[in-house]
Amino acid sequence: MGQRDALLHEVSENLLDVLVVGGGATGAGAALDAASRGLTVALVEAGDLASGTSGKSSRLLHGGVRYLEQLRFGLVREALHERGLLHDLAPHLVRRLSFLYPLTHRMWERGYVGAGLALYDGLAGIGDRHGFRRHRHLSRRALLRAAPPLRPDAAVGALAYDDGQVDDARLVVTLARTAVREGATVLTRVRVTGLATRPGHTVATCEDVLSGERFAIRARRVVLATGPWSELTQRMLGVSPVRTRASKGVHLVVPKSRLPMSSALIARTASSVLFVIPAGDVVLVGTTDTPWEIGPGPVLPTGSDVRYLLDQANRWLREPLTGDDVVGVYAGLRPLVDAGSGSGDTQAVSREHVVREVAPGCFVVAGGKLTTYRVMARDAVSAAVRGLGARRSSTATLPLAGASGFAQAWARRDAAAVAAGVPVSVVERLALRYGSDYREVLTLGSGPLGGGTPGSLPGGPLEPIPGAPSLLGAEVLFMAAHEGALGVDDVLRRRSRAGLEARDGGAAAAPHVAALLATALGRDAAWEADQVGRYVAAARMTEEALAVDRDADLVPLLARLREAA
Structure with missing residues (x-):
């Protein structure tokens, strides 16, 4: 937690060039775009990376065949171009x-x-x-x-x-890792509670969700990439010109x-x-x-x-x-x-994106879809940084984390499996999740883990997590050290999909993941128990929701879910 505290202190002390609010694909892409232009950048997200829209899609990179019938040829062409481009920038994903x-x-x-x-x-x-x-x-x-x-x-x-x-949540995590590589600061569990414009900069009042501490971040430009929350964040500025449904x-x-x-x-x-x-x-x-x-x-x-x-x-x-x-x-x-059509049919609403300056130095980017995240991010940052002397966007040629050396690392997967003492199928799965960085995961698994710690793995960190056969103990350590995982939900629901692929929602795996995270993050047994309790409670609420037939009847459950989070 020391590194996170230091980052929180640093962003509150210095005037940033760009503050990005929102940790989905567009927000992470915007942080990467701005950082790669040589600007000082921070991204803050109230929950976890990809904990909203970007982690719950159909996991497709597509042009949108059905948009052809709507004569949206430009949208389809743009998305198909981005599909091919991301194939080059992240061949492992x-x-x-x-x-x-x-x-x-x-x-x-x-x-x-x-x-x-x-x-x-x-x-x-x-x-x-x-x-x-x-x-x-x-x-x-x-x-x-x-x-x-x-x-x-x-x-x-x-x-x-x-x-x-593409695995949408892993794409977002990879974008955030790449942004950090380019010099950005990425902070999750930091909620923006207020925005106020000042001459030459904007002040964002923030709350550290983990500690409750309040602080301020000052930035010359602010990019609001908050998806369904766009109107709420605009209202902090006293405006809401970009409306979303x-x-x-x-x-x-x-x-x-x-x-x-x-x-x-x-x-x-x-x-x-x-x-x-x-x-x-x-x-x-x-x-x-x-x-x-x-x-x-x-x-x-x-x-x-x-x-x-x-x-x-x-x-x-x-x-x-x-x-x-x-x-x-x-x-x-x-x-x-x-667009103000008044129609209740969301299928007819355009999937194109908009970028608009809604207050001096504050820009909203909204709409679009996962496939065009890079274009949305580029357009938002390009609009925001006019006058700052920034370089042009380079994200069309910037490989994402794990892409460099992937072809060579993939070719050596058999040798890597022999050296690690695991089946080659395990190495292949790791390579398609982490790219060339799969070797770091194997390195983390080279020693004993947790010696008797509750939730430790008898066979070591290269053994699957009980209750999550597609997840290794070493991956949890890697997710904590390099991917910003701060809780069980971060691991089981987003950085891996183990929690979605088990009938119990990952409940059996939760104690083991919590123990590994506690070791990696320096947490105590009370934190472990709290993490497991929260995760299991959230899984049960999803089961309860399936007994409900109308969205309106979900309101009490949603209130409990917010409280549990």
Whole structure:
């Protein structure tokens, strides 16, 4: 905790060039962009990195096929360009994924959808070095070979095309690590409670959530990248010209053994788009797209959300899914810029972003989507730093943490596995999570761990955490030392997805993770117990939410969740 205290003191003592508020993809991207221009930068986040929208998406890097129908060609082209660019900047995080679009009409649909995908290919410049292939036409037999869980009579054929996949929360953590590498200060559990403009700078009144201590940060420019919280942060300045509308998106997590698919499925529904997406050892089933009227803060799924997604997925599946097949459920809010149409349909709201100076030296960036985080960040910082003499943005050519030397490190994975005494599959998983830095994780696992500490691992830090087979003890130590993990939830819900891939929500793993974090962070047994209690209580509240059918009925649970946090 000494290093964190020193950073808090440092940012409160000095006048910064840029303060970024918000630790999602856009905020972390803005901190990286500003720091790489040679500016003094701090990012503050009230919760954890990616604890809001950016950690609860469909985990896709895509242009948005459905936006072609809305004639938003510029948005699609921009997103497809960013998809390829991030493939270069973070090859360890980005993967190509084949999508299947099932056809239910024999003649016109194949031509109509095929024409759209041909345009998609053209906008992407398919055939370049990124490995994304042109769309393909499949017969019904070929579709069933590609996706055995589908009903034989569900479709007459399909079109297949490629898009990108990324673990959204790990992308955000990697962006934050890269920003720190470039000189930024990143502080989580720091809540901004007030903003006041002064001649030449803005004063942000802040609270350290962990200690309750209040302090101020002064910065020449402020970038507000607070997603669904955008209007609240603007009101601290006495304005709210950029209005947002929140749309709730819910995803189910199903074991891959239940849905053995290597390609993703995309299909229309009456009120959104159905995705069935393989993601490691699990498959994601999503998503909903419904207005969220409760306001910013925690968001929970309901039983009606789960039933809706099961019903939509089961239209296509040979063996219908039931609630017993679902091992996890998560919900997030999309912050959509409100253009004042008055329509209650969030699907019709633009996914484009806006950057606006809402008070002298204070800039809001809102809207957009995960795929275009870098453009949003670049545009926000470029607007904010005019007059500061900063360099131009270089993030289009700046590899993210773990990217440099990744190809060589991947080629040596067999030797690394032998040296560490672990299966090569473990090294491959680490490499796809940390890039070339997987070697540091293995180094942390080279010695005994915790000697008898509650939650220690009998076989050492390269053994999986009990209750979280996809997570090693050494990873928890790495997350605490290098990725800013300050609690059990940070580890199990974001830096890894172990808490979403176990039926108990990671409760069995929580004591072991808490013990490892206590060792790494210098915490005591009381802190361990408190962490476990909070984590288990939050998991139970998610279960309780699934007994509720309406978002409005979630209000008491959300109040308890805020209090527990």
